[in-house]
Amino acid sequence: MNAGIIGMGKYIPEKVLTNFDFEKMIDTTDEWIRSRTGIEERHIAADDEDTSDLGFYAAQRAIEDAGLSPEKIDLILVATVSPDQAFPSVACQIQERLGAKCPAMDISAACAGFIYGLVTAKQFVESNSYENVLVVGVEKLSKLTNWEDRNTAVLFGDGASAAVLSKVSEGRGILSFELGADGTGGKYLYLDENDQIAMNGREVFKFAVRQMGESAINVLEKAGLQKEDCDFLIPHQANIRIMEAARERLNLPEEKMSKTVHKYGNTSAASIGISMIEELEAGKIKDDDILVLVGFGGGLTWGAVTIRWGK
Ligand code: UT7
Numbered sequence: 001m002n003a004g005i006i007g008m009g010k011y012i013p014e015k016v017l018t019n020f021d022f023e024k025m026i027d028t029t030d031e032w033i034r035s036r037t038g039i040e041e042r043h044i045a046a047d048d049e050d051t052s053d054l055g056f057y058a059a060q061r062a063i064e065d066a067g068l069s070p071e072k073i074d075l076i077l078v079a080t081v082s083p084d085q086a087f088p089s090v091a092c093q094i095q096e097r098l099g100a101k102c103p104a105m106d107i108s109a110a111c112a113g114f115i116y117g118l119v120t121a122k123q124f125v126e127s128n129s130y131e132n133v134l135v136v137g138v139e140k141l142s143k144l145t146n147w148e149d150r151n152t153a154v155l156f157g158d159g160a161s162a163a164v165l166s167k168v169s170e171g172r173g174i175l176s177f178e179l180g181a182d183g184t185g186g187k188y189l190y191l192d193e194n195d196q197i198a199m200n201g202r203e204v205f206k207f208a209v210r211q212m213g214e215s216a217i218n219v220l221e222k223a224g225l226q227k228e229d230c231d232f233l234i235p236h237q238a239n240i241r242i243m244e245a246a247r248e249r250l251n252l253p254e255e256k257m258s259k260t261v262h263k264y265g266n267t268s269a270a271s272i273g274i275s276m277i278e279e280l281e282a283g284k285i286k287d288d289d290i291l292v293l294v295g296f297g298g299g300l301t302w303g304a305v306t307i308r309w310g311k
Contacts, residue, residue, distance in 0.1 A: 003125035003133075004173025005118075006311050007068070007164040009061025010277045011054050012264065013045040019154070026150045033154045038240025042157030042265030044142045050084045052093035054160035055138035058273075059094050062134065062162035073164070074130035076104035077120055079113025079137045079269040081191075081298065082144055094136060102130075109181075110189070111236050111297025113137055113269035114161070118293070118305055119177045121165040136162040137269035146196040155238070156197070157265035161273025172288070172308045176222035178215050185300035208242045208296045213249030215304035216294045223306040227251055229290050232279065236295035237261035237271040246294065268297065285309055 018041040019030035033039055045054060055078055063070055076098075078091040083106060091104035109116040114137035121133035138160035147153050167173070185207060192198040212235055220230060227250045235243045237260055247257045258275040267274060272293050279285050287310035294304035 001167045001170055002173030002175065003122040003165045004168030004307065004311065005163045006166045006168065007062050007064070007066025008273065008277050008280065009058045009065055009162050010274050011057035011061070011160040012274070013043045013049060013054065013158050015044045015046060016041050017044050022154050026148065026153065028150045028154060037155060038261045039154065039265045040262045043159060045140045045158040051080055051082050051138055051140045052084050052090045054140060054158065055080070055090055055136045055162070056094050056097045058138065058160035058162040059098060059134055059136050062164050063098070066164040068132060068164065070098040070100040073098070073100045073132050073134045074102050075121070075124055075133045076100065076102060077107055077117045077133065077135050079107045079109060079117040079135070080139055081108060081110050081113070081268060082139045082141055090138065109297065109301045110299055111238065111266070111268045111271065112295040112299070112301040112303045113297070114272045115293060115295045115303030115305060116179060116301070118163065118165065118174065119179055119303065122174050122177070125165055125167060131166060133165045134162060135165060136160065137273045139268040139270050141197070141268060144191060144195060144197050151201055152197050152199050155266050157267045159264055159267040159270040159274055161270045161277060163273060168311050172310045175306045175308055176219045177303070177305045178218050178222070179303045180215070180301065182300045188300065189298035205239070205242065207300060208238065209245040211296050211302045212242060212246035212294050215302055216246055216250055216292045219292060219304040219306045225290060225306065230256070230292050231289040232256055232258065232285060232291045234258040234272055234276050234279070234291060234293045236297070237264065237275055238266045
């Protein structure tokens with residue numbers, strides 16, 4: 001039996017920063033941001049809210065949604081590039097707040113982190129090592145943002161999503177996966193000497209357009225499925241133009257791709273989970289639907305999974 005998602009939860013900070021707010025801060029326009037990225041607004045965590053707080057709230061909700069209590073969690077994996085500090089890990093901080101007693105570790109794979117987390121969880125569940133694994137994707141990117149750099153500042157947002165993985169019924173769950181990394185592209189997206197995000201947008205864009213479509217097709221093939229079997233594409237929410245390119249590679253109609261980038265910007269490791277939860281909340285994902293989750297990010301890293309939805 002495969003590992004699958006049995007519960008999910010998200011947390012979005014309250015404060016909203018719109019494109020019009022940016023017009024007052026830097027040399028940019030709502031029109032530019034909207035047409036080049038699809039982003040209209042993003043949420044920013046409060047000063048007294050750090051990454052572990054956001055992650056904890058999402059984790060609590062996911063565990064509740066799974067119908068479990070924190071003692072039942074056997075492993076905590078937190079995908080983030082914006083930890084409160086280098087150590088203790090965000091995973092250990094969340095473990096303490098939950099009152100859980102299990103191993104805990106962070107995963108650093110930038111915007112592909114949620115996929116890396118799901119795939120790691122799958123290995124532990126399917127090898128019968130652990131029954132319930134909590135995966136959290138969480139970022140407070142606002143603390144790594146250079147607010148004077150218009151090339152990057154307008155792109156990112158804060159948020160958290162979490163999923164509990166466990167064995168699900170025959171034929172459901174994570175059917176296939178692909179993970180990848182190319183360290184030679186590390187120079188295109190990194191934290192600079194001031195601990196601020198630096199990016200060669202054009203290079204990341206080219207890589208992402210190619211990788212997202214390819215990985216999505218690869219995982220469908222690995223699951224023995226065709227493009228047309230995909231009921232819902234849930235891509236990393238970085239830029240609507242990148243997402244659209246992936247959708248077109250799969251020949252999917254617009255309504256079969258999840259889109260939240262306009263509301264939250266790029267929340268890195270949190271984005272795929274947040275988008276998926278919004279589709280679930282809207283009742284758009286049904287039992288036995290085939291979902292393709294696909295992401296890319298700094299590293300460079302990428303990853304995708306095919307899921308047959310349902311417990
Ligand atoms: O999770 C992974 C994170 N990263 C990404 O996903 C980023 C991937 N890359 C992108 O999304 C796009 O490359 C960007 C949105 C970053 C940029 O879009 P683009 O269509 O590739 O624009 P460009 O880099 O070709 O820049 C076009 C122009 C430049 O001006 P010049 O040099 O042509 O005069 C930029 O300086 O747009 C300018 N520009 C802006 N103008 C107004 C860059 N940022 C802004 C801005 N407002 N915020």
